[in-house]
Amino acid sequence: MLPLDRPFTGREEVDSVAEVLGSHWLTQGPKLEAFERAFAAYTGAAHAVALGNCTVALQLTLTASGIGHGAEVICPSLTYIATCNAIFHAGAVPVFADVDPERWTLDPADVERRITPDTRAVMVVHQMGMPADVDALRTLCTQKHLLLIEDAACAAGSLYRGRPIGGGGNPACFSFHPRKVITAGEGGMVTTDDAGLATQLRLLRHHGMSVSDRVRFEVDAAVFDEHVIRGFNARMSDVHAAIGCVQMERLETILTERRPIAALYHSAFSHCRGILPQYEPQDCASNYQSYAFLTTKACPLSRDELVRKLRDAGIGARRGILTAHREPAYADVRRVSLPVSEDVSDRMVLLPLFVGMTEKDIALVIDTVLSLAGATVAV
Numbered sequence: 001m002l003p004l005d006r007p008f009t010g011r012e013e014v015d016s017v018a019e020v021l022g023s024h025w026l027t028q029g030p031k032l033e034a035f036e037r038a039f040a041a042y043t044g045a046a047h048a049v050a051l052g053n054c055t056v057a058l059q060l061t062l063t064a065s066g067i068g069h070g071a072e073v074i075c076p077s078l079t080y081i082a083t084c085n086a087i088f089h090a091g092a093v094p095v096f097a098d099v100d101p102e103r104w105t106l107d108p109a110d111v112e113r114r115i116t117p118d119t120r121a122v123m124v125v126h127q128m129g130m131p132a133d134v135d136a137l138r139t140l141c142t143q144k145h146l147l148l149i150e151d152a153a154c155a156a157g158s159l160y161r162g163r164p165i166g167g168g169g170n171p172a173c174f175s176f177h178p179r180k181v182i183t184a185g186e187g188g189m190v191t192t193d194d195a196g197l198a199t200q201l202r203l204l205r206h207h208g209m210s211v212s213d214r215v216r217f218e219v220d221a222a223v224f225d226e227h228v229i230r231g232f233n234a235r236m237s238d239v240h241a242a243i244g245c246v247q248m249e250r251l252e253t254i255l256t257e258r259r260p261i262a263a264l265y266h267s268a269f270s271h272c273r274g275i276l277p278q279y280e281p282q283d284c285a286s287n288y289q290s291y292a293f294l295t296t297k298a299c300p301l302s303r304d305e306l307v308r309k310l311r312d313a314g315i316g317a318r319r320g321i322l323t324a325h326r327e328p329a330y331a332d333v334r335r336v337s338l339p340v341s342e343d344v345s346d347r348m349v350l351l352p353l354f355v356g357m358t359e360k361d362i363a364l365v366i367d368t369v370l371s372l373a374g375a376t377v378a379v
């Protein structure tokens with residue numbers, strides 16, 4: 001079966017991990033700092049703070065910003081459920097807004113309609129790496145005095161108006177789970193230009209301890225630290241950061257491989273009436289963490305039948321993003337009206353896309369999709 005995705009790792013990651021194991025600095029050490037520096041430099045953010053995963057990064061960004069009990073945070077329902085769970089576990093209430101029908105990311109007009117006196121933040125998701133309309137949301141958030149947080153879990157390397165996602169000044173949270181374009185095995189990162197937020201996140205991730213591990217272990221004098229706030233253990237280890245450092249060096253190569261595969265899919269499918277690929281706005285570049293399309297009325301098969309038949313043909317296709325409001329975990333908000341999100345979710349298919357796909361693999365995917373999804377229109 002052609003996999004949906006495959007992490008791109010090699011000897012360099014093994015060597016980097018071995019270096020950490022030989023150094024005895026297994027957590028909160030120099031590799032972690034190097035990964036943070038590399039990520040800040042790449043995105044153009046003033047600060048990058050590494051955490052255990054993206055879910056905890058989103059949750060602690062809210063907590064560090066004083067957004068918790070009684071607060072409403074507007075987010076999409078069409079997202080990986082971690083977005084909403086992070087809001088819930090910060091003590092706030094996720095308020096679902098609908099998405100744009102082409103881009104499948106938050107619709108700024110619908111976000112505006114859902115603002116109440118209790119709204120404190122908007123959490124926008126860059127859907128499978130496709131940048132959302134951040135400037136429109138930033139303008140809205142500035143006018144309404146709301147914090148804009150980017151759930152950039154899937155968006156390392158994506159560009160919005162020529163600038164890497166994460167460099168917009170407001171907090172953006174990334175994931176390094178193996179299903180992302182670069183991985184650390186597990187891991188998360190918050191980028192921000194707000195020095196106060198970065199300091200607070202560093203405290204929260206390490207039990208609220210006033211002195212970092214690095215300082216405690218590297219000075220000879222006795223250190224008398226204290227716990228200044230009630231923190232968490234949300235640390236990323238240096239073993240994970242060691243992988244992340246090498247992956248940062250691979251990022252451009254990975255993007256240079258992924259984007260042309262997406263472009264081949266795009267041009268092959270552009271005249272097929274049975275499917276509608278995700279729209280990439282002119283001023284954005286997705287990292288193509290996933291390649292997704294919607295089935296249309298002209299498709300002879302239902303979405304589920306199409307996924308089954310693709311898998312029967314050895315293509316590891318999957319249905320796409322679910323809607324949180326229709327999951328049992330959010331049954332209490334099931335009646336909210338989100339017609340675009342539901343429609344997009346019900347018709348979405350994901351196709352294999354990974355570094356190292358051969359021309360034969362790509363041709364198999366294209367030919368099988370075209371043969372199953374129906375006739376193409378003449379150009």
Ligand SMILES: Cc1ncc(COP(=O)(O)O)c(C=O)c1O
Nearest residue numbers: 053054055080082083153175177
């Ligand atoms: C949009 C989105 N947000 C958050 C997450 C959570 O990331 P992590 O697994 O690093 O906690 C994911 C993971 O797939 C995601 O896709």
